[in-house]
Amino acid sequence: MSTSAPDASRSLQPFRIDIPDGDLDDLRQRLDRTRWPDELPGVGWAYGVPRDYLRELVHYWRHDYDWRAAEARLNEWPQFTTEIDGATVHFAHIRSPEPDATPLIITHGWPGSIVEFQEVAGPLTNPRAHGGDPADAFHLVVPSIPGFGFSGPTRETGWEFHRVAAAFAELMRRLGYRRYGAQGGDWGAAIARELGRIGTEEVIGVHLNLLPSGSATSEPSADELAALSPRERERTLASWRRGQKWARDEQGYADIQSTRPQTLAYALTDSPVGQLAWIAEKFKQWTGAPERPEDAVDRDQLLTNVMLYWLTGTAGSSARIYYERAHAAYWGEPPQPSTVPTALAVFPHDNFVPLRHVADRTNTIVRWTEFDRGGHFPAMEEPELLVADVRAFFRDLRDRASVPNP
Secondary structure: OOOOOOOOOOOOOOEEOOOOOOHHHHHHHHHHHHOOOOOOOOOOOOOOHHHHHHHHHHHHHHHOOOOOHHHHOOOOOOOOEEEOOEEEEEEEOOOOOOOOEEEEEEEEEOOOOOOHHHHHHHHEEEEEHHHOOHHEEEEEEOOOOOOOHHOOOOOOOOHHHHHHHHHHHHHHOOOOOOOOEEEEOOOOOOOOOOOHHOOOOOEEEEEEEOOOOOOOOOOOOOHHHHOHHHHHHHHHHHHHHHHHHHHOOOOOOHHHHHHHHHHHHHHHHHOOHHHHHHHHHHHHHHHOOOOOOOHHOOOOHHHHHHHHHHHHOHHHHHHHHHHHHHHHOOOOOOOOOOOOEEEEEEEOOOOOOHHHHHHHHHHHHEEEOOOOOOOHHHHOHHHHHHHHHHHHHHHHHHOOOOOOOO
């Protein structure tokens, strides 16, 4: 698939991360002055992040973690900002050395960031250098969702995922890509799916590692279960039970961010330990980590992800995407059908059990892969599995993408 060089329009501004020393000094001082709460004995993670674990992680953050090294690594990616629909959109644009690489926009979710993709960017853009087939190469566009990180804060209401998808479609047009793929998980999955739904002439395929509205949202009836195969029947019941447990034990963060993101923002913007705890808990609960988040993801990578929220002060504006969705006109309605070829990579420790018969109602599923390990952040937890599945999906689609980029 041929592509042109990026549009040299003045609307695309080169960007380099360069955090002032004063901001890092302020962080260290705040960490030194942490006011620690009490804790019930012997409750583990049941009530939230255990204090002893967080003390240890904060000590490492304060004394051993190297932001400047992390900053330098992120700056290896060419980065830009542009103004779209009144919002600043920050993105990395990592072009492959293979001239016929397939353009791919890959999108994070909450509480993630572009940091999620550090381990997959090289194999996706330059498979030749990572033992792969150069025909599987991608030109990567890695945006920060408006309101997140260097795309934040947003300056007006209404930035729900439909609007984000429209903005990202415009971003790809500005970069000169007429035909491209989309990939995402969490909010990135909702955005990537919507990109495909609205861009049937541009998007050749959508690869997801989470399917919005793809699980059992209500107790399955006897008639529904009777129509399913034994395996799908078992998965449907498991999905329903998991959803019930989620509503009881895990959904509180989303309820807060869907209703009072501004109230939450004061605490997370003032306390780095509060911001760390709010995010680190999810890397324990939503992965296959048996004891602590670092069992599933690299500790420094986790802290770099947290730093993008802390240094940009976007705890509140990133949470607003939950509020905007919950107050959008489409809230509560079933997803609109998507005709774009769609792949789903199913990782067992993710939040919900996706169901094929539910997915097929509103999606054009052409690839469904179930893995035996990994969770909500596969680009960090199991990068090789994710890369292989993305390559395989788009390899099957390449011949269909007959309209070249200019």
